[in-house]
Amino acid sequence: MFELGKDHEEFRAVVRDFATEAVEPYVADWDREHHFPTALVPVMGELGLFGLVVPEAYGGSLEHSEGGAFTSLCIAIEELGRVDQSIGITLSAGVGLGINPVLTYGTDEQKERFLPDLVAGRALAGFGLTEPDAGSDAGATRTRAVLDEAAGEWVLDGAKAFITNSGTEITSVVTVTARTGTREDGRPEISAVMVPSGTPGFTVEPAYRKMGWNISDTHGLSFSGCRVPADHLLGERGRGFHQFLKTLDDGRIAISALAVGLITRMREEAAGYARTRTAFGRPIGANQGVAFPVADLAVMEDAARLLTYRAAWLKDEHEAGRRSAEEVSQAAAKAKLYTSEAAVTATRIATQVFGGNGFMEEYPVARFYRDAKILEIGEGTSEVQRMVLAKGLGLSA
Template sequence: MGLDHRLSAEHEELRRTVAAFARDVIAPKIGDHYERHEFPYEIVREMGRMGLFGLPFPEEYGGMGGDYLALCLALEEIARVDSSVAITLEAAVSLGAMPLYRFGTEEQKREWLPRLCTGEMLGAFGLTEPDVGSDAGGTRTTAVRDGGDWVINGTKSFITNSGTDITGVVTVTAVTGRKPDGAPLISSILVPSGTPGFTVAPGYSKVGWCASDTHELSFSDVRVPAAHLLGEEGRGYAQFLRILDEGRIAIAALATGLAQGCLDESLDYAAARTAFGRPIGANQAIQFKLADMEMRAHTARLAWRDAAARLMAGEPFKRQAAIAKLYSSESAVTNAREATQIHGGYGFMNEYPVARMWRDSKILEIGEGTSEVQRMLIARDLGLPA
């Protein structure tokens, strides 16, 4: 399949609209939220009014009737300015709403999706546990049927959008039985916020993404109706693998935005900053850094768009998603480091966006599948032994 990187008129209009919003609304405000570790509710409300949370969902569920490319374009443009806001959108859509859309019953979709699509409510995805990261098959949280309810016990960690004032539901993965060989049967269950026994711990003190919402969650004899099962019982593992495959494309777009934002800031700084009587951008050492930063951002963009195109065409995309996530995240880390170096001492000051980008970049090599996991997935798809 050949890749045409040119955007349609509709996609280009969306990209420009979100870019202007990021520049004019997010950029002037987010620094204060970031330093105070505060969730930017007013920005999120405006994003909801713009329809960003409903971009890839059908209009019948309150969405905008767009596609996955539209979501990723928005993520890239927002991440050029700030990653906390970008990850709030990415997690709300890819992890909060998408499992409901992909696997929910018609009743579940109509109950939850309209509010999730407008940003009135945020959803979260409870997968990771304190002792279970990349080995998601080792899930220890349990859900046991008791009459017409599921009774859930366990702990989830590093869960984005799980403790805001507008968080409404968390999809929790839990062991609901055992296969004949003793392997766990994992299912996904919807747990509304405020359910008795469902406790949200205080927010983490994080290196980056300081204006996003991240908590540990605990479940102590939490009861939810049996009808809150999402998809088929025992199919939760396969479900979240599909969700993570898609989500890697979105994270790749976000990482590309950060990489591009580092270049944007560095180009402006290299033109304005003088040393020894001329702009530092006239120095070949700086020019080569900037050229390499452009190369990484450009290639990362092609990688995630290729993966998105395959997803939307119904073609296999797992390998391309892993490649895009791996390359773009490592490019973001490298571009953030180089941007900080170009800015010199100012790059170490939090008043400059590149300092925030530097702090935000590292998690991209960890979240939604570490770089090591991406290499493992690529190797397996090449036919190498598991």
């Protein structure tokens, strides 16, 4: 059930070669300069990475996936993440948060307008859920969209925070959640609205100064009297929050794949260094104090990979109508919780094995150490994953 087939392994080799040749030689400079490599995105598009879960009608390759499209996406994210987490999240967010909402909930016109460029890597799309005062409590959204029926337009006011792929030179649209009214029970009605880049009243704030993911594009967004046509509503009015929660299930599996790539790299780096670095006349790996933590990395890697690809397999099975959405949600939460926390531990172990060199930016473990922490936060914090799992167990947490 969890052994990847020949096609998947051949695809892995293709992506690994691409990551090794087109990404690895440059990431240290890109990270130091906080540079988003825009020119790399269409190359990833030509490789088909953005179209793995998209039908051929929009430029994708879904029909040729032999039932494992989402698994293939996770393989690509893992292999990119093994080389650099920022490049991995660019793909993960580009597909899971940019393409998927349009593909799943968009009208034919919306799909035809946006998907071909997104799949080809000529454009990127963002996903605006988090706000300055609404993170894990996403239902506390304050951004509002009021329908001006006479003009046939939505008028947006509010702000979003920490939005990936939202301010690049090729960002074409950001889908945002907004209050569009009040339900009968007094709770806010939340809908999803697509806002094209360059729309008057839509401002992309300066890029954040971040601890990690320095290559990834991340901005705050603000909306002031921002008008978009009424047909830019994505999906059914009042279902935006539900839509985005379902989108996050997929995103959690993708983040897990990103974490698997990180853990794999830490195991490789730590084991290699322990074999070649000598102290007191022998390799440091000859000492149990070093060998045992590195052995733990191998266990973390296998456990993380199995949880992740089981969740990806369930997602593919759900798309084929053979598994329930709840099974996917629970598996996604398990994978995200374990892999993200294991990734943070893995970077700590690898850095300790490297000693003083692990604190130096010339060694990749330092970059991965900085990048790891966000994995426990993005796409739902560890606490949120435990809430999801507790609910699945019939508990009230």
